[in-house]
Amino acid sequence: MELRQYGMGIGLYLAGVALFAANDALGKWMVADYSVMQLMLIRSVGAGVLFLALAVFKGAKLSLPGRWHLHLLRVLLLAGDSFSFYFGTKALPLADVMTFYMSAPLIITAASALLLKEKVGKQRWSAILLGFVGVVVALQPTSAAFSPSALIALAGAASFALAMVITRTLRDTHWLPLVAWQFIGCGILGAAGSPFGWVTPSVLDFCLMALVGLVAAGCFMLITKALSLAPASLLAPFQYSAILWAGILGWIIWQDPMTTNIIIGNCIIICSGLFIIYRERRLNIDTGKPLEPIP
Numbered sequence: 526m527e528l529r530q531y532g533m534g535i536g537l538y539l540a541g542v543a544l545f546a547a548n549d550a551l552g553k554w555m556v557a558d559y560s561v562m563q564l565m566l567i568r569s570v571g572a573g574v575l576f577l578a579l580a581v582f583k584g585a586k587l588s589l590p591g592r593w594h595l596h597l598l599r600v601l602l603l604a605g606d607s608f609s610f611y612f613g614t615k616a617l618p619l620a621d622v623m624t625f626y627m628s629a630p631l632i633i634t635a636a637s638a639l640l641l642k643e644k645v646g647k648q649r650w651s652a653i654l655l656g657f658v659g660v661v662v663a664l665q666p667t668s669a670a671f672s673p674s675a676l677i678a679l680a681g682a683a684s685f686a687l688a689m690v691i692t693r694t695l696r697d698t699h700w701l702p703l704v705a706w707q708f709i710g711c712g713i714l715g716a717a718g719s720p721f722g723w724v725t726p727s728v729l730d731f732c733l734m735a736l737v738g739l740v741a742a743g744c745f746m747l748i749t750k751a752l753s754l755a756p757a758s759l760l761a762p763f764q765y766s767a768i769l770w771a772g773i774l775g776w777i778i779w780q781d782p783m784t785t786n787i788i789i790g791n792c793i794i795i796c797s798g799l800f801i802i803y804r805e806r807r808l809n810i811d812t813g814k815p816l817e818p819i820p
Contacts, residue, residue, distance in 0.1 A: 535763060536751075538752075541747035542763065543770050544741075547740055547774065548744060549614075551733065551736065552614065553619050555737065562719045563715065563723060564715070565607055566712055566716050569712030570735055571742075573708065587701065589703075590698055595695060603685070609682075610626070610678065612677055615674075619775075621678070623767065625678040632683055649762075653761060656762050659797065661790070693752045700753070704742060704745045
C-alpha cells in the first residue's frame with residue numbers, strides 16, 4: 526500500500542514538472558516585452574480565477590490553519606522563487622537558468638535529511654548526484670552561467686527547494702489554500718513593483734500572462750498533492766525530467782535541435798530516477814512514515 530502511494534506521488538510530481546516546463550517557456554516569452562513584476566501580478570490574477578472557482582465548487586475555505594510562521598515563510602520563499610526565475614531568464618539563456626534550478630533536488634534532499642529527519646542513504650545521494658551530472662551533460666551551460674544574474678537564479682533554486690520541504694511539513698493542510706496563498710503572495714509582490722516600468726499589454730498578451738498563472742497553479746497543485754503522498758527526498762530526482770520537456774518544447778517552439786549531449790544527458794537523468802525506484806522496491810527502504818493523503 527505504501528509503495529502504491531509513493532508511486533502515485535511520483536506520477537503526480539512528474540506531471541507537475543511537465544507543467545513547470547510549459548510555464549517556464551511561456552513566462553520567458555512574456556518577460557521579453559514586460560517586467561517580471563507585471564508578469565507576476567497578471568499571472569496571479571489568472572490563477573486567482575481558478576482558485577475562486579475551485580473554492581466555490583468544493584466549498585473549501587482559503588484560510589490557513591495554525592503554524593502561520595511556516596505558511597508565511599513558504600509564501601515568501603515561493604514569491605522569491607518566481608521573481609528569481611523570471612528575472613534570470615531575462616538575462617540568461619533558459620538552459621542556464623534551468624541548470625541552476627536542477628540543483629534543487631540536492632538542496633531538497635539535504636534539507637529533508639536535516640530538517641525533516643527523512644532517511645536518505647548514500648545510494649540515493651549517489652543517484653541524485655548522477656542525475657545532476659546528466660543535467661550538465663545535457664545543457665552544456667555557457668559562460669553566462671557565471672554572471673551576477675546567475676546568483677539570483679541560484680537563490681531562486683534554493684528558495685524553491687526550501688519551500689518544497691516546508692510544503693512537506695504542512696502536508697496536513699488542504700492543498701487549495703496552500704497553493705492559493707503562494708499566488709496571493711506573488712500577486713502582492715507584483716502589485717508593489719508593477720507601477721515601475723508598466724507596459725500596457727494587448728488583450729492577447731494579457732491572456733497569455735494570465736495563462737502562465739493557470740499553468741503554474743495546476744503545476745503546484747500536482748506537486749503539493751505529490752508531497753502529501755511521498756517523501757520530498759524520494760521525489761527530488763524526478764525534478765530532472767524537466768530537461769526532457771524543455772528539450773521537446775525548445776524543438777517545437779524555437780526549433781532548437783535535440784543534440785547528442787541532450788540525448789545522453791537525459792539517459793543519465795532517467796537512469797538516476799529509475800535507480801531510486803529500484804532501490805525502494807528491491808530493498809523496501811523506509812523513506813518516511815505512512816501518510817494520510819490530503820483530501
